[in-house]
Amino acid sequence: MELFDFVVVGGGIAGLSAVVRLAGAGRVLCVTKESFAESNTAYAQGGIAVAMGGSEDVSLHLADTIAAGDGLVNAAAAKVLVEQGPRRVEELLGWGTEFDRAVGGELLRTREGAHSLSRILHANGDATGREIARALLKYVQGLKNVELRDWTVTVDLMVEKGRVEGVVLLDKAGTLARVGARAVMIASGGAGQVYSDTTNPAVATGDGIAMAYRAGAAVEDMEFYQFHPTAFAMDGAPRFLMSEALRGEGAVLINAAGERFMPAIHPMAELAPRDVVARAITREGLNGPVYLDMRGVTEIDLKARFPGISAFLAGYGLSLAKDLIPVRPAAHYLMGGIKTDVWGKSSLQGLYAAGEAACTGVHGANRLASNSLLEGLVFGVLAAESMVKEQGSGGKVEAAGEVVKAGGSDEGVEEWIAELRAIMWENAGLLRDSAGLKRGQARLDGMFRRMPRGVTRRQLEARNLYALAGVMVESALGREESRGAHFRSDFPEKGPIARHSVMERGRLRFE
Numbered sequence: 001m002e003l004f005d006f007v008v009v010g011g012g013i014a015g016l017s018a019v020v021r022l023a024g025a026g027r028v029l030c031v032t033k034e035s036f037a038e039s040n041t042a043y044a045q046g047g048i049a050v051a052m053g054g055s056e057d058v059s060l061h062l063a064d065t066i067a068a069g070d071g072l073v074n075a076a077a078a079k080v081l082v083e084q085g086p087r088r089v090e091e092l093l094g095w096g097t098e099f100d101r102a103v104g105g106e107l108l109r110t111r112e113g114a115h116s117l118s119r120i121l122h123a124n125g126d127a128t129g130r131e132i133a134r135a136l137l138k139y140v141q142g143l144k145n146v147e148l149r150d151w152t153v154t155v156d157l158m159v160e161k162g163r164v165e166g167v168v169l170l171d172k173a174g175t176l177a178r179v180g181a182r183a184v185m186i187a188s189g190g191a192g193q194v195y196s197d198t199t200n201p202a203v204a205t206g207d208g209i210a211m212a213y214r215a216g217a218a219v220e221d222m223e224f225y226q227f228h229p230t231a232f233a234m235d236g237a238p239r240f241l242m243s244e245a246l247r248g249e250g251a252v253l254i255n256a257a258g259e260r261f262m263p264a265i266h267p268m269a270e271l272a273p274r275d276v277v278a279r280a281i282t283r284e285g286l287n288g289p290v291y292l293d294m295r296g297v298t299e300i301d302l303k304a305r306f307p308g309i310s311a312f313l314a315g316y317g318l319s320l321a322k323d324l325i326p327v328r329p330a331a332h333y334l335m336g337g338i339k340t341d342v343w344g345k346s347s348l349q350g351l352y353a354a355g356e357a358a359c360t361g362v363h364g365a366n367r368l369a370s371n372s373l374l375e376g377l378v379f380g381v382l383a384a385e386s387m388v389k390e391q392g393s394g395g396k397v398e399a400a401g402e403v404v405k406a407g408g409s410d411e412g413v414e415e416w417i418a419e420l421r422a423i424m425w426e427n428a429g430l431l432r433d434s435a436g437l438k439r440g441q442a443r444l445d446g447m448f449r450r451m452p453r454g455v456t457r458r459q460l461e462a463r464n465l466y467a468l469a470g471v472m473v474e475s476a477l478g479r480e481e482s483r484g485a486h487f488r489s490d491f492p493e494k495g496p497i498a499r500h501s502v503m504e505r506g507r508l509r510f511e
Protein backbone atom coordinates (compact mmCIF):
# COMPACT_ATOMS: atom_id res chain seq x y z
CA MET A 1 0.00 0.00 0.00
CA GLU A 2 1.26 3.49 -0.85
CA LEU A 3 1.72 5.88 2.05
CA PHE A 4 1.52 9.67 2.06
CA ASP A 5 1.36 12.13 4.93
CA PHE A 6 -1.71 13.81 3.48
CA VAL A 7 -4.32 12.96 0.86
CA VAL A 8 -6.47 15.72 -0.63
CA VAL A 9 -9.54 14.62 -2.61
CA GLY A 10 -10.25 17.37 -5.15
CA GLY A 11 -8.29 19.89 -7.17
CA GLY A 12 -10.53 22.97 -7.05
CA ILE A 13 -9.77 26.11 -5.08
CA ALA A 14 -10.19 24.44 -1.66
CA GLY A 15 -8.04 21.40 -2.47
CA LEU A 16 -5.22 23.24 -4.21
CA SER A 17 -4.94 26.05 -1.66
CA ALA A 18 -4.71 23.36 1.03
CA VAL A 19 -1.99 21.58 -0.94
CA VAL A 20 0.13 24.75 -0.90
CA ARG A 21 0.15 24.68 2.92
CA LEU A 22 0.51 20.91 3.27
CA ALA A 23 3.49 20.69 0.92
CA GLY A 24 5.68 22.34 3.54
CA ALA A 25 4.82 19.68 6.12
CA GLY A 26 5.00 16.32 4.37
CA ARG A 27 4.28 14.28 1.23
CA VAL A 28 0.95 15.18 -0.33
CA LEU A 29 -1.21 13.31 -2.83
CA CYS A 30 -3.96 15.35 -4.51
CA VAL A 31 -6.43 13.48 -6.75
CA THR A 32 -9.12 14.69 -9.15
CA LYS A 33 -11.78 12.74 -10.95
CA GLU A 34 -11.08 14.25 -14.37
CA SER A 35 -8.39 16.71 -15.42
CA PHE A 36 -7.38 19.43 -12.96
CA ALA A 37 -9.10 21.89 -15.31
CA GLU A 38 -12.53 20.37 -14.57
CA SER A 39 -14.11 21.57 -11.32
CA ASN A 40 -16.82 23.95 -10.15
CA THR A 41 -13.97 26.38 -9.47
CA ALA A 42 -13.05 26.46 -13.15
CA TYR A 43 -16.63 27.40 -14.12
CA ALA A 44 -16.97 30.30 -11.66
CA GLN A 45 -17.81 33.39 -13.62
CA GLY A 46 -18.76 36.42 -11.55
CA GLY A 47 -15.83 36.61 -9.20
CA ILE A 48 -14.56 36.39 -5.66
CA ALA A 49 -16.07 38.56 -2.93
CA VAL A 50 -13.46 40.12 -0.69
CA ALA A 51 -13.45 43.16 1.54
CA MET A 52 -10.21 44.86 0.51
CA GLY A 53 -11.52 48.33 1.25
CA GLY A 54 -10.62 48.42 4.98
CA SER A 55 -12.48 47.72 8.22
CA GLU A 56 -15.82 49.25 7.20
CA ASP A 57 -15.87 47.02 4.13
CA VAL A 58 -15.05 43.98 6.34
CA SER A 59 -17.90 44.65 8.74
CA LEU A 60 -20.33 45.29 5.87
CA HIS A 61 -19.21 42.05 4.17
CA LEU A 62 -19.92 40.24 7.45
CA ALA A 63 -23.33 41.90 7.74
CA ASP A 64 -24.22 41.05 4.12
CA THR A 65 -23.15 37.40 4.60
CA ILE A 66 -25.21 37.07 7.77
CA ALA A 67 -28.26 38.77 6.21
CA ALA A 68 -28.20 36.51 3.13
CA GLY A 69 -27.96 33.40 5.34
CA ASP A 70 -31.40 34.09 6.82
CA GLY A 71 -30.70 33.53 10.52
CA LEU A 72 -28.63 30.39 10.15
CA VAL A 73 -25.12 31.72 9.51
CA ASN A 74 -22.45 30.61 11.97
CA ALA A 75 -21.26 34.14 12.77
CA ALA A 76 -17.86 32.97 14.06
CA ALA A 77 -17.15 31.20 10.76
CA ALA A 78 -18.38 34.18 8.74
CA LYS A 79 -16.09 36.49 10.75
CA VAL A 80 -13.12 34.25 9.94
CA LEU A 81 -14.13 34.29 6.25
CA VAL A 82 -14.37 38.06 5.85
CA GLU A 83 -11.42 38.91 8.10
CA GLN A 84 -8.97 36.40 6.63
CA GLY A 85 -10.26 36.85 3.08
CA PRO A 86 -8.14 39.88 2.13
CA ARG A 87 -4.90 38.18 3.28
CA ARG A 88 -5.71 35.02 1.36
CA VAL A 89 -6.57 36.95 -1.80
CA GLU A 90 -3.26 38.85 -1.53
CA GLU A 91 -1.62 35.41 -1.41
CA LEU A 92 -3.59 34.32 -4.46
CA LEU A 93 -2.30 37.40 -6.29
CA GLY A 94 1.22 36.46 -5.18
CA TRP A 95 0.75 32.97 -6.66
CA GLY A 96 0.15 34.58 -10.04
CA THR A 97 -3.61 35.16 -10.35
CA GLU A 98 -4.41 38.01 -12.72
CA PHE A 99 -7.60 39.80 -11.73
CA ASP A 100 -8.97 42.51 -14.01
CA ARG A 101 -7.52 45.97 -13.36
CA ALA A 102 -8.26 49.53 -14.41
CA VAL A 103 -5.84 51.33 -16.72
CA GLY A 104 -4.02 52.73 -13.66
CA GLY A 105 -3.49 49.20 -12.25
CA GLU A 106 -6.18 49.34 -9.57
CA LEU A 107 -8.18 46.12 -9.09
CA LEU A 108 -11.63 46.42 -10.66
CA ARG A 109 -14.56 45.50 -8.41
CA THR A 110 -18.15 44.76 -9.30
CA ARG A 111 -21.32 44.27 -7.29
CA GLU A 112 -23.67 41.28 -7.09
CA GLY A 113 -26.96 40.41 -5.40
CA ALA A 114 -27.31 41.31 -1.69
CA HIS A 115 -23.86 42.94 -1.50
CA SER A 116 -24.00 46.47 -0.09
CA LEU A 117 -20.74 47.47 -1.85
CA SER A 118 -18.85 46.70 -5.06
CA ARG A 119 -16.34 44.18 -3.73
CA ILE A 120 -16.22 41.35 -6.27
CA LEU A 121 -12.87 40.89 -7.99
CA HIS A 122 -13.06 39.23 -11.40
CA ALA A 123 -10.71 37.92 -14.08
CA ASN A 124 -10.92 37.97 -17.87
CA GLY A 125 -14.34 39.55 -17.48
CA ASP A 126 -16.48 36.54 -16.65
CA ALA A 127 -13.89 33.76 -16.40
CA THR A 128 -12.69 34.30 -12.84
CA GLY A 129 -12.63 30.64 -11.84
CA ARG A 130 -10.68 29.56 -14.90
CA GLU A 131 -7.95 32.10 -14.08
CA ILE A 132 -7.79 31.15 -10.40
CA ALA A 133 -7.64 27.44 -11.30
CA ARG A 134 -4.89 28.11 -13.86
CA ALA A 135 -2.74 30.14 -11.48
CA LEU A 136 -3.20 27.78 -8.51
CA LEU A 137 -2.40 24.68 -10.55
CA LYS A 138 0.72 26.27 -12.04
CA TYR A 139 1.91 27.28 -8.58
CA VAL A 140 1.22 23.86 -7.05
CA GLN A 141 2.97 22.09 -9.95
CA GLY A 142 6.15 23.92 -8.92
CA LEU A 143 6.07 22.66 -5.32
CA LYS A 144 8.19 19.83 -3.98
CA ASN A 145 6.54 17.01 -2.03
CA VAL A 146 3.33 17.11 -4.10
CA GLU A 147 1.97 14.38 -6.38
CA LEU A 148 -0.98 15.39 -8.55
CA ARG A 149 -3.04 12.51 -9.97
CA ASP A 150 -5.81 13.29 -12.43
CA TRP A 151 -8.51 10.92 -13.73
CA THR A 152 -8.41 9.14 -10.37
CA VAL A 153 -11.70 8.44 -8.61
CA THR A 154 -11.78 8.28 -4.83
CA VAL A 155 -14.10 5.39 -4.04
CA ASP A 156 -14.23 5.38 -0.27
CA LEU A 157 -12.45 6.26 2.94
CA MET A 158 -10.43 3.67 4.83
CA VAL A 159 -11.61 3.72 8.43
CA GLU A 160 -9.96 1.85 11.29
CA LYS A 161 -11.48 1.98 14.79
CA GLY A 162 -13.39 5.17 13.98
CA ARG A 163 -10.38 7.00 12.55
CA VAL A 164 -9.80 7.77 8.86
CA GLU A 165 -6.55 6.12 7.74
CA GLY A 166 -6.56 6.75 4.00
CA VAL A 167 -8.56 6.32 0.82
CA VAL A 168 -9.43 3.71 -1.78
CA LEU A 169 -8.75 4.92 -5.31
CA LEU A 170 -9.86 3.76 -8.74
CA ASP A 171 -7.12 4.66 -11.18
CA LYS A 172 -7.09 5.32 -14.93
CA ALA A 173 -6.50 1.63 -15.65
CA GLY A 174 -9.58 0.61 -13.66
CA THR A 175 -7.59 -0.78 -10.74
CA LEU A 176 -8.52 -0.29 -7.10
CA ALA A 177 -5.73 0.60 -4.69
CA ARG A 178 -5.43 1.72 -1.09
CA VAL A 179 -3.45 4.77 -0.08
CA GLY A 180 -2.68 5.44 3.58
CA ALA A 181 -2.35 8.93 5.06
CA ARG A 182 -1.97 10.68 8.41
CA ALA A 183 -4.94 12.86 7.48
CA VAL A 184 -7.40 13.07 4.59
CA MET A 185 -9.11 16.18 3.26
CA ILE A 186 -12.35 16.07 1.30
CA ALA A 187 -12.42 19.00 -1.11
CA SER A 188 -14.56 17.30 -3.71
CA GLY A 189 -17.00 20.16 -4.28
CA GLY A 190 -20.77 20.17 -4.61
CA ALA A 191 -23.49 17.87 -5.89
CA GLY A 192 -25.45 19.79 -8.52
CA GLN A 193 -25.73 16.59 -10.55
CA VAL A 194 -28.34 15.34 -8.08
CA TYR A 195 -30.80 17.61 -9.96
CA SER A 196 -31.78 17.35 -13.61
CA ASP A 197 -31.25 21.10 -14.09
CA THR A 198 -27.89 22.33 -12.86
CA THR A 199 -25.13 24.78 -13.66
CA ASN A 200 -22.56 22.31 -12.25
CA PRO A 201 -20.21 20.20 -14.39
CA ALA A 202 -20.38 16.39 -14.53
CA VAL A 203 -17.80 15.91 -11.74
CA ALA A 204 -20.16 17.49 -9.17
CA THR A 205 -21.77 14.29 -7.88
CA GLY A 206 -21.10 14.88 -4.18
CA ASP A 207 -18.80 11.84 -3.89
CA GLY A 208 -16.79 13.15 -0.96
CA ILE A 209 -19.87 14.00 1.10
CA ALA A 210 -21.40 10.60 0.39
CA MET A 211 -18.26 8.68 1.34
CA ALA A 212 -17.80 10.71 4.54
CA TYR A 213 -21.44 10.02 5.46
CA ARG A 214 -20.99 6.31 4.75
CA ALA A 215 -17.93 6.31 6.98
CA GLY A 216 -20.03 7.76 9.82
CA ALA A 217 -19.28 11.50 9.59
CA ALA A 218 -22.06 13.96 10.42
CA VAL A 219 -23.43 15.99 7.51
CA GLU A 220 -25.24 19.25 8.06
CA ASP A 221 -27.93 21.44 6.44
CA MET A 222 -28.29 19.19 3.42
CA GLU A 223 -31.76 20.57 2.61
CA PHE A 224 -30.25 23.93 1.64
CA TYR A 225 -29.50 23.90 -2.09
CA GLN A 226 -29.11 27.24 -3.77
CA PHE A 227 -30.85 27.50 -7.11
CA HIS A 228 -29.23 30.13 -9.28
CA PRO A 229 -32.03 32.32 -10.63
CA THR A 230 -30.63 32.81 -14.09
CA ALA A 231 -29.41 29.78 -16.03
CA PHE A 232 -29.86 29.86 -19.82
CA ALA A 233 -33.26 28.38 -20.67
CA MET A 234 -33.42 27.10 -24.20
CA ASP A 235 -34.56 23.57 -25.03
CA GLY A 236 -31.64 21.33 -25.88
CA ALA A 237 -29.06 23.86 -24.63
CA PRO A 238 -27.03 23.39 -21.42
CA ARG A 239 -28.12 25.34 -18.34
CA PHE A 240 -25.18 27.71 -18.86
CA LEU A 241 -24.94 30.28 -16.10
CA MET A 242 -25.98 33.86 -16.84
CA SER A 243 -23.85 35.38 -14.09
CA GLU A 244 -25.35 37.55 -11.39
CA ALA A 245 -22.77 40.14 -12.46
CA LEU A 246 -25.01 40.81 -15.49
CA ARG A 247 -27.63 42.09 -13.07
CA GLY A 248 -24.86 43.81 -11.08
CA GLU A 249 -24.04 45.75 -14.24
CA GLY A 250 -27.67 46.72 -14.85
CA ALA A 251 -29.54 43.82 -16.49
CA VAL A 252 -33.22 43.59 -15.47
CA LEU A 253 -35.67 40.68 -15.46
CA ILE A 254 -38.84 40.90 -17.47
CA ASN A 255 -41.80 38.56 -17.81
CA ALA A 256 -43.66 37.32 -20.86
CA ALA A 257 -45.67 40.58 -20.90
CA GLY A 258 -42.42 42.58 -21.12
CA GLU A 259 -42.78 43.94 -17.55
CA ARG A 260 -40.19 44.14 -14.78
CA PHE A 261 -41.49 42.21 -11.76
CA MET A 262 -38.68 42.31 -9.17
CA PRO A 263 -39.13 45.95 -7.94
CA ALA A 264 -42.56 45.01 -6.58
CA ILE A 265 -41.15 41.97 -4.76
CA HIS A 266 -38.00 43.21 -2.99
CA PRO A 267 -36.40 46.61 -2.30
CA MET A 268 -33.16 45.40 -3.93
CA ALA A 269 -35.17 44.40 -7.04
CA GLU A 270 -33.02 42.24 -9.38
CA LEU A 271 -30.20 42.23 -6.79
CA ALA A 272 -32.33 40.68 -4.04
CA PRO A 273 -31.03 37.45 -2.43
CA ARG A 274 -30.90 34.53 -4.84
CA ASP A 275 -33.70 32.52 -3.28
CA VAL A 276 -36.08 35.49 -3.57
CA VAL A 277 -35.20 36.08 -7.23
CA ALA A 278 -35.29 32.34 -8.08
CA ARG A 279 -38.77 31.87 -6.59
CA ALA A 280 -40.04 35.00 -8.33
CA ILE A 281 -38.79 33.70 -11.70
CA THR A 282 -40.36 30.29 -11.04
CA ARG A 283 -43.73 31.92 -10.30
CA GLU A 284 -43.52 34.26 -13.31
CA GLY A 285 -42.43 31.27 -15.39
CA LEU A 286 -45.85 29.69 -14.85
CA ASN A 287 -47.26 32.37 -17.20
CA GLY A 288 -44.59 32.17 -19.88
CA PRO A 289 -40.87 32.69 -20.41
CA VAL A 290 -38.77 35.04 -18.28
CA TYR A 291 -35.95 37.06 -19.82
CA LEU A 292 -32.83 38.88 -18.79
CA ASP A 293 -32.83 42.25 -20.53
CA MET A 294 -29.53 44.07 -20.85
CA ARG A 295 -30.41 46.10 -23.92
CA GLY A 296 -30.61 49.30 -21.86
CA VAL A 297 -27.01 49.01 -20.59
CA THR A 298 -25.09 51.08 -23.10
CA GLU A 299 -22.32 52.61 -20.99
CA ILE A 300 -20.13 49.46 -20.95
CA ASP A 301 -18.84 47.24 -23.72
CA LEU A 302 -20.80 44.07 -22.91
CA LYS A 303 -18.71 41.80 -25.13
CA ALA A 304 -15.51 42.95 -23.44
CA ARG A 305 -16.94 42.72 -19.92
CA PHE A 306 -18.64 39.33 -20.47
CA PRO A 307 -16.60 37.59 -23.18
CA GLY A 308 -17.43 34.00 -22.12
CA ILE A 309 -21.18 34.58 -21.83
CA SER A 310 -21.21 36.58 -25.09
CA ALA A 311 -19.41 33.78 -26.95
CA PHE A 312 -21.82 31.17 -25.55
CA LEU A 313 -24.87 33.24 -26.56
CA ALA A 314 -23.45 33.90 -30.03
CA GLY A 315 -23.59 30.11 -30.54
CA TYR A 316 -27.39 30.42 -30.20
CA GLY A 317 -27.61 33.55 -32.36
CA LEU A 318 -28.14 35.85 -29.34
CA SER A 319 -26.35 38.95 -28.07
CA LEU A 320 -26.58 40.69 -24.68
CA ALA A 321 -26.77 44.12 -26.33
CA LYS A 322 -29.61 43.31 -28.73
CA ASP A 323 -31.62 40.34 -27.49
CA LEU A 324 -33.75 39.16 -24.62
CA ILE A 325 -32.05 36.17 -22.98
CA PRO A 326 -34.39 33.38 -21.76
CA VAL A 327 -33.53 32.31 -18.19
CA ARG A 328 -34.78 30.00 -15.47
CA PRO A 329 -33.38 28.71 -12.15
CA ALA A 330 -31.04 25.71 -11.90
CA ALA A 331 -29.36 23.90 -8.98
CA HIS A 332 -26.13 25.74 -8.31
CA TYR A 333 -24.57 25.54 -4.86
CA LEU A 334 -24.89 23.22 -1.86
CA MET A 335 -24.84 25.18 1.41
CA GLY A 336 -24.77 21.95 3.43
CA GLY A 337 -22.06 19.32 3.48
CA ILE A 338 -19.70 17.51 5.82
CA LYS A 339 -20.10 19.17 9.21
CA THR A 340 -16.84 20.84 10.24
CA ASP A 341 -15.56 23.45 12.65
CA VAL A 342 -13.70 26.47 11.25
CA TRP A 343 -10.53 24.36 11.29
CA GLY A 344 -12.04 21.95 8.80
CA LYS A 345 -12.28 19.11 11.34
CA SER A 346 -15.15 16.69 10.72
CA SER A 347 -16.76 14.48 13.37
CA LEU A 348 -14.34 11.66 12.40
CA GLN A 349 -10.75 11.69 13.55
CA GLY A 350 -8.31 12.10 10.68
CA LEU A 351 -10.97 13.49 8.30
CA TYR A 352 -11.07 17.14 7.24
CA ALA A 353 -13.21 18.93 4.70
CA ALA A 354 -13.21 22.33 3.03
CA GLY A 355 -14.92 24.23 0.24
CA GLU A 356 -18.33 23.31 -1.14
CA ALA A 357 -18.14 19.75 0.25
CA ALA A 358 -17.92 21.12 3.79
CA CYS A 359 -20.43 22.89 6.00
CA THR A 360 -18.95 25.34 8.48
CA GLY A 361 -22.29 27.15 8.55
CA VAL A 362 -20.68 30.15 6.90
CA HIS A 363 -23.48 30.44 4.32
CA GLY A 364 -26.35 29.60 6.65
CA ALA A 365 -29.53 28.97 4.69
CA ASN A 366 -28.40 30.90 1.62
CA ARG A 367 -24.98 31.76 0.27
CA LEU A 368 -24.08 35.35 -0.53
CA ALA A 369 -23.00 35.59 -4.18
CA SER A 370 -19.26 35.07 -4.80
CA ASN A 371 -18.56 33.99 -1.22
CA SER A 372 -17.79 30.38 -2.15
CA LEU A 373 -14.49 30.88 -3.95
CA LEU A 374 -13.41 32.85 -0.88
CA GLU A 375 -14.70 30.07 1.37
CA GLY A 376 -12.58 27.47 -0.47
CA LEU A 377 -9.51 29.65 -0.17
CA VAL A 378 -9.87 30.61 3.49
CA PHE A 379 -11.07 27.29 4.90
CA GLY A 380 -8.86 25.20 2.60
CA VAL A 381 -5.84 26.86 4.20
CA LEU A 382 -7.23 26.58 7.75
CA ALA A 383 -8.05 22.88 7.30
CA ALA A 384 -4.55 22.24 5.95
CA GLU A 385 -3.04 23.97 8.96
CA SER A 386 -4.95 21.72 11.34
CA MET A 387 -4.12 18.59 9.29
CA VAL A 388 -0.45 19.34 9.78
CA LYS A 389 -1.00 18.92 13.53
CA GLU A 390 -2.77 15.56 13.08
CA GLN A 391 -0.80 12.67 14.57
CA GLY A 392 -2.43 9.80 12.66
CA SER A 393 -0.79 6.46 11.97
CA GLY A 394 -1.19 6.87 8.21
CA GLY A 395 -2.88 3.64 7.26
CA LYS A 396 0.03 1.53 8.51
CA VAL A 397 -2.31 -0.77 10.43
CA GLU A 398 -3.72 -1.97 7.10
CA ALA A 399 -0.34 -2.39 5.50
CA ALA A 400 -1.36 -5.56 3.63
CA GLY A 401 -3.81 -3.61 1.40
CA GLU A 402 -5.64 -5.65 -1.20
CA VAL A 403 -5.57 -4.69 -4.90
CA VAL A 404 -8.50 -5.97 -6.95
CA LYS A 405 -9.78 -5.32 -10.43
CA ALA A 406 -12.86 -3.15 -10.55
CA GLY A 407 -15.53 -3.34 -13.25
CA GLY A 408 -19.12 -4.10 -14.16
CA SER A 409 -21.32 -3.15 -17.09
CA ASP A 410 -22.64 0.44 -17.20
CA GLU A 411 -25.68 -0.64 -19.17
CA GLY A 412 -28.80 1.16 -17.92
CA VAL A 413 -26.84 3.33 -15.45
CA GLU A 414 -27.43 6.62 -17.31
CA GLU A 415 -31.19 6.00 -17.36
CA TRP A 416 -31.17 5.15 -13.65
CA ILE A 417 -29.28 8.38 -12.82
CA ALA A 418 -31.59 10.45 -15.07
CA GLU A 419 -34.60 9.04 -13.21
CA LEU A 420 -33.08 10.00 -9.84
CA ARG A 421 -32.26 13.54 -11.03
CA ALA A 422 -35.79 14.05 -12.36
CA ILE A 423 -37.30 12.85 -9.05
CA MET A 424 -35.17 15.35 -7.16
CA TRP A 425 -36.06 18.22 -9.48
CA GLU A 426 -39.77 17.46 -9.33
CA ASN A 427 -40.05 16.71 -5.62
CA ALA A 428 -37.17 18.38 -3.77
CA GLY A 429 -36.55 21.45 -5.94
CA LEU A 430 -37.20 25.13 -5.42
CA LEU A 431 -40.73 24.79 -4.05
CA ARG A 432 -41.32 21.87 -1.71
CA ASP A 433 -44.10 20.44 0.41
CA SER A 434 -44.65 17.37 2.53
CA ALA A 435 -46.68 15.50 -0.10
CA GLY A 436 -44.09 16.07 -2.84
CA LEU A 437 -41.14 15.21 -0.63
CA LYS A 438 -42.84 12.00 0.55
CA ARG A 439 -43.64 11.12 -3.05
CA GLY A 440 -39.98 11.69 -3.90
CA GLN A 441 -38.90 9.52 -0.99
CA ALA A 442 -41.18 6.69 -2.10
CA ARG A 443 -39.92 6.93 -5.69
CA LEU A 444 -36.31 6.86 -4.49
CA ASP A 445 -37.10 3.81 -2.33
CA GLY A 446 -38.53 2.17 -5.43
CA MET A 447 -35.22 2.66 -7.25
CA PHE A 448 -33.12 0.92 -4.58
CA ARG A 449 -33.66 -2.60 -5.93
CA ARG A 450 -32.37 -1.52 -9.35
CA MET A 451 -29.38 0.40 -8.01
CA PRO A 452 -26.16 -0.20 -10.00
CA ARG A 453 -23.77 -2.26 -7.86
CA GLY A 454 -20.61 -2.54 -9.96
CA VAL A 455 -17.34 -0.69 -9.44
CA THR A 456 -17.04 1.76 -12.33
CA ARG A 457 -16.89 5.53 -11.98
CA ARG A 458 -20.47 5.98 -13.16
CA GLN A 459 -21.88 3.28 -10.87
CA LEU A 460 -20.04 4.73 -7.87
CA GLU A 461 -21.45 8.15 -8.76
CA ALA A 462 -24.94 6.67 -9.03
CA ARG A 463 -24.70 5.26 -5.50
CA ASN A 464 -23.28 8.52 -4.14
CA LEU A 465 -26.09 10.55 -5.74
CA TYR A 466 -28.61 8.11 -4.29
CA ALA A 467 -27.15 8.45 -0.79
CA LEU A 468 -27.21 12.25 -0.99
CA ALA A 469 -30.71 12.40 -2.46
CA GLY A 470 -31.99 10.36 0.49
CA VAL A 471 -30.31 12.64 3.04
CA MET A 472 -31.50 15.78 1.26
CA VAL A 473 -35.13 14.65 1.09
CA GLU A 474 -35.17 13.51 4.71
CA SER A 475 -33.61 16.77 5.92
CA ALA A 476 -36.07 18.78 3.80
CA LEU A 477 -39.00 16.84 5.24
CA GLY A 478 -37.72 17.40 8.76
CA ARG A 479 -37.40 21.16 8.35
CA GLU A 480 -40.99 22.29 8.72
CA GLU A 481 -40.38 25.95 7.96
CA SER A 482 -39.23 28.15 5.09
CA ARG A 483 -35.81 29.68 5.45
CA GLY A 484 -33.31 30.88 2.85
CA ALA A 485 -33.09 28.49 -0.05
CA HIS A 486 -35.44 25.96 1.59
CA PHE A 487 -39.03 26.93 0.76
CA ARG A 488 -41.86 24.71 1.99
CA SER A 489 -45.17 25.82 0.50
CA ASP A 490 -46.94 23.97 3.37
CA PHE A 491 -44.83 25.87 5.96
CA PRO A 492 -44.26 29.24 4.25
CA GLU A 493 -43.15 31.04 7.43
CA LYS A 494 -39.81 30.98 9.18
CA GLY A 495 -39.77 28.99 12.43
CA PRO A 496 -39.08 30.80 15.73
CA ILE A 497 -35.66 29.20 16.30
CA ALA A 498 -32.88 28.86 13.74
CA ARG A 499 -31.45 25.36 14.00
CA HIS A 500 -29.08 23.32 11.85
CA SER A 501 -30.13 19.90 10.62
CA VAL A 502 -27.59 17.14 11.18
CA MET A 503 -27.72 13.65 9.65
CA GLU A 504 -25.47 11.03 11.16
CA ARG A 505 -25.63 7.27 10.68
CA GLY A 506 -29.18 7.41 9.31
CA ARG A 507 -30.59 9.66 12.05
CA LEU A 508 -31.79 13.24 11.63
CA ARG A 509 -31.53 15.78 14.45
CA PHE A 510 -31.78 19.56 14.74
CA GLU A 511 -29.34 21.54 16.86
Ligand SMILES: Cc1cc2nc3c(=O)[nH]c(=O)nc-3n(C[C@H](O)[C@H](O)[C@H](O)COP(=O)(O)OP(=O)(O)OC[C@H]3O[C@@H](n4cnc5c(N)ncnc54)[C@H](O)[C@@H]3O)c2cc1C
Binds near residue numbers: 032044047333357369
Ligand atom coordinates in the same frame (compact mmCIF):
# COMPACT_ATOMS: atom_id res chain seq x y z
C1 LIG B 1 -21.21 27.87 -13.30
C2 LIG B 1 -20.74 28.25 -11.93
C3 LIG B 1 -20.44 29.56 -11.65
C4 LIG B 1 -20.00 29.92 -10.36
N1 LIG B 1 -19.66 31.22 -10.12
C5 LIG B 1 -19.13 31.54 -8.91
C6 LIG B 1 -18.63 32.86 -8.67
O1 LIG B 1 -18.63 33.70 -9.54
N2 LIG B 1 -18.12 33.12 -7.44
C7 LIG B 1 -18.07 32.19 -6.43
O2 LIG B 1 -17.60 32.49 -5.33
N3 LIG B 1 -18.54 30.94 -6.66
C8 LIG B 1 -19.05 30.59 -7.86
N4 LIG B 1 -19.49 29.32 -8.07
C9 LIG B 1 -19.36 28.33 -7.00
C10 LIG B 1 -17.90 27.95 -6.83
O3 LIG B 1 -17.32 27.84 -8.10
C11 LIG B 1 -17.74 26.62 -6.09
O4 LIG B 1 -18.52 26.59 -4.95
C12 LIG B 1 -16.29 26.45 -5.67
O5 LIG B 1 -15.43 26.65 -6.76
C13 LIG B 1 -16.09 25.07 -5.07
O6 LIG B 1 -14.71 24.84 -4.92
P1 LIG B 1 -14.22 23.49 -4.30
O7 LIG B 1 -12.73 23.55 -4.32
O8 LIG B 1 -14.88 23.25 -3.02
O9 LIG B 1 -14.74 22.35 -5.32
P2 LIG B 1 -14.57 22.21 -6.89
O10 LIG B 1 -13.97 23.39 -7.50
O11 LIG B 1 -15.88 21.76 -7.43
O12 LIG B 1 -13.53 21.01 -7.01
C14 LIG B 1 -13.92 19.69 -6.72
C15 LIG B 1 -12.82 18.76 -7.14
O13 LIG B 1 -13.06 17.47 -6.58
C16 LIG B 1 -12.83 16.48 -7.57
N5 LIG B 1 -13.60 15.28 -7.24
C17 LIG B 1 -14.93 15.16 -7.05
N6 LIG B 1 -15.24 13.89 -6.74
C18 LIG B 1 -14.07 13.21 -6.71
C19 LIG B 1 -13.73 11.85 -6.49
N7 LIG B 1 -14.65 10.91 -6.20
N8 LIG B 1 -12.43 11.49 -6.57
C20 LIG B 1 -11.48 12.40 -6.90
N9 LIG B 1 -11.74 13.70 -7.12
C21 LIG B 1 -13.03 14.09 -7.03
C22 LIG B 1 -13.22 17.14 -8.87
O14 LIG B 1 -12.61 16.45 -9.94
C23 LIG B 1 -12.68 18.55 -8.63
O15 LIG B 1 -11.30 18.59 -8.93
C24 LIG B 1 -19.92 28.93 -9.35
C25 LIG B 1 -20.22 27.61 -9.63
C26 LIG B 1 -20.62 27.26 -10.92
C27 LIG B 1 -20.93 25.82 -11.21
